[in-house]
Amino acid sequence: MSAALHPGPAPRARDLILNGIFGENPVFRLALSLCPAVAVTTTVLNGVLLGVAVLLVQVLSSLTVTLTRRWIHPRVRIPIYTIIIAVWVSVIDMLLAAFTPALYAQVGLYVKLIVAFAIIISRLEVFASRQPLVPSFFDGLGMGLGFLLALVVIGAMRELLGAGSLAGIPLAPGKPLLFFALPAGGFFSIALLMALFNRIERQVTGTRAKAKGGGHG
């Protein structure tokens, strides 16, 4: 799947989306943006909202970069990517604050931090700056969906274990394992889910996943 990533014949939409969700899942495979993934995922709903915000920013930034890549001077491409991401983050931040004040009150702080998410700038550098419009769109969509899925799974695990509820609905009395609501518990949750993710992939493909997080972008 991930062989289709680098410049060459145009990759297919389905492969690109699956690549974002499984092959190069931003959290479980590339291990990027772990800090926000830990910070917001104390509940499922927080995870969903931040995941959707990241999805929108990723798609919009990928589209902007792929459309303007001819005019972006290569020496200043990183600052320009940062500005593009910051603009979209600010626009989404303003829209959320104006139209969903209740949700914004909970995750507003983290929405602004999307500017510094490694996954977004890394997709712009690795993919959108080298590929035409359509593949860039699907790559952004796949990566955004992969991040959203990861946040939802981590959020569900931590809310269930840490607070004994799911999406705000209490399922167990008290707090079964308070530890999981704390930041350290977030890292343990990610590690456990990453191991599970690798195991499932090995059973499906019959091969051991290659660790490639560190060298990316």
Place this chain on the structure above:
Amino acid sequence: MNRDRSEVLRIAVTMTVVCALAGAILGAGFLVTHRYREASDRRAERGAILDLLQLDSSATVLEIRQYLAEGGRQVVYRAAPLGARAGTVPVREIEFDLDGRRRNSGMSADPAAARTDRALVPLGRMFAATRAGAPAGFVVEGETRGYKNKIRFFIGLTPDFEIAGVRVVEHEEDPGLGAEVATRSFAGQYLGRTADDLATLSVTRDPMPEDWRAALATLARIPVARWRERNAALIERERAKPVYAVTGATISSRALTDGVRETVDHFRRRWELLAPELRGPS
């Protein structure tokens, strides 16, 4: 040499254009959304205040802002109906010395001028509700030092200074731990305590009795008035006891309790000074 210079120039032009475009998009985004944001903020605040006082929108609410003036030697109060946009209604202004003597009181004819005429340090806001001419309750804004940063809250008081509700509106406590003090079930522990009860109120790390915990948990679902009716016996029993700290968040629990105590105490003394002034001819 020449090529270098033209490249530098191109980079500078590209960056300038990008920044100008980014600024334009952000400006447009702000123009489109800020009206909705302000309106939703005002709505949320008015809703929270009426909700704390258990009033519907037929009550009139006076918003009183407190400022420190003249280098901290005077206290200025400005009163105007809640929800009115600044600069559209006349503002009543009352000034006191620090030892509580009134210096000046009157309507400012031009509200826009009154807002800018001198350096005022805002100290906080209070809201006094009246219904059919009789006082219906107060909401006081308060602030306290939490575990990491300030906790900002509203306290609803009945006309006899009994707590009708506490609502945390801004905090940065840890989710899953200190953030619990912002829940209705934690704030429910303050309900019905009088200003005199508060003066001696402490926080305990003892485990909360199970029946009390279960009763507080239902506060998230049922209106406060009905909740107090249903749990009258339990509330009576717990009123003599301290506030139970959130497990693992004693500091946040203490911070909010201290903040509530101080805010109510200050307000009660300020209101003694202010009430006769506000009742007078306006």
